[in-house]
Amino acid sequence: MRAMTAKTPMRQAAIASHPSGPALSVQGVRKSFGPTQVLCGIDLTLVHGERLAIIGPNGAGKSTLFDVVTGRTRPDGGRVLMNARDVTGRAPHVISRLGLSRSFQTSQLFDHMSVIDHLRCAGLWPGGHRYTFWRRMHGLDDVTRRSERWLTRLGLSDRRDVPAGALSYAEQRVLEVGLCAASAGSVMLLDEPTAGMSQSESARMVALIADLSQGRSLLMIEHDMHVVFSLADRIAVMARGAIIACDTPARIRAHPDVRTAYLGDYADAFGETHDGDARDA
Incomplete structure (x- = not known):
């Protein structure tokens, strides 16, 4: 590469x-x-x-x-x-x-939660919503719209309703980096984001990080x-x-x-x- x-x-x-x-x-x-x-x-x-x-x-x-x-x-x-x-x-x-967000060396995703719900969770606080366990995220239209835009930006639109545990390794890493950005932090900490990736997967991750870190500190x-x-x-x-x-x-x-x-x-x-x-x- x-x-x-x-x-x-x-x-x-x-x-x-x-x-x-x-x-x-x-x-x-x-x-x-x-x-x-x-x-x-x-x-x-x-x-x-x-x-x-x-x-x-x-x-x-x-x-x-x-x-x-x-x-x-x-x-x-x-x-x-x-x-x-x-x-x-x-x-x-x-x-x-x-304003600080972080990814980890090993996956910290919820295996049975869908990709879109991960992004919804990341968008709650920056969207002005507090964590109220009796309210369903699916009813928060503004959070869903932002999450859909993040799906497109991450190249995961066709994986919208797939459980995170069913994603490929590279897709999981993309989602984790995307969650850092979707949480709207001004400072991003990424711990070995390309570890275990092929050259082509790593190249795509480099392009994604370059995009997502614009206007942020990395x-x-x-x-x-x-x-x-x-x-x-x-x-x-x-x-x-x-x-x-x-x-x-x-x-x-x-x-x-x-x-x-x-x-x-x-x-x-x-x-x-x-x-x-x-x-x-």
């Missing part, structure tokens, strides 16, 4: 000129499980409209960092701020309602370097619970410590066919 760049000069200028503070700021976050220190004082900033990819070997602490940011895990120290509001240790549903964990270099405005490299580098794709590709620790020969292979991207970064 040839990676398709999303880092145009116009896009970079829009990111750099945003008048407010960071969309997400992780400040000195630490987390240990027993004697094992998993996060060692993480500092990371996601600016408005930016796509930031986190890469690193298994066990580096990437998913634990996502758990801390989304409120699933309370840190031992440090702070997490979203749009300058301290959300450290707050409940996941509270952080979600403040923080993404990903192991597929084609996907990372296709989407990311910046790349943060984690190893042993710490950020060892965070910079533009071109500079990360040339960073000696990153090449040794993670990228290896991929940096040279990617550079041979993407020199134009490197000059633009």
